[in-house]
Amino acid sequence: MSGNNQKMHPRVRVEASPLRGRRRVHAIAMLSAGERDRFARAANPERFLAGRMLLRELASEFTGLPLTSIAIDARCPDCGRQHGRPTITGTDLFVSLSHADDLTVAALSESAPIGVDIERRHASAERLAAIREITGGGDVHHWTAVEAVLKADGRGLRLDPRAVHITGGSATLERVQYALSDASERRRSDYVISVAVRLGRRDGEGTERQRSLGSAVPASQPSNSVSSGETE
């Protein structure tokens, strides 16, 4: 633990897609060339668009910069294409996105890597069985917390989800601690949302933004029934 005084107030926003009316028009107008390309090819373009809009709004509110000047980079560490973890260009902010059904949730932290995950609260029996298997007995809420931690780590499901240990409002992964919060919303009570913010640095790490995300060796391959294409 570095012991520095981390600010622990992640900003979280949820929205249903498609965006409506002028808001959708604005969201499209602000897409970069790379984002337009992805919007055109995405399996669920409206969800992608909602995610980009939410990230821009959170970053704009936090920095005070106009929405139109918020640029998002999502370079994939493996192949260089724009489908990796999003970052806000020119800032030290940390962001994360997750989707479930028509909902998109975005989270922003000013202090440390953040991960967010949203899941339907009442999972199908099949999915619940897969979650139990992959987590070693956990429920949907537990799974969202695990996924949030894996996303805050940056390696996501390349790590074994069972390596995440959760106790109350915090979690540990490879001796690094994470603060967990439940960001579920009363008006969207069918969904569970968990947020994890990293506390302290990993061993041997330089700066937090220079981690080599591409160097991770795939852990024992988790059963893909719960690894979805839902995270960014």
Ligand SMILES: [Zn+2]
């Ligand atoms: Zn890639």
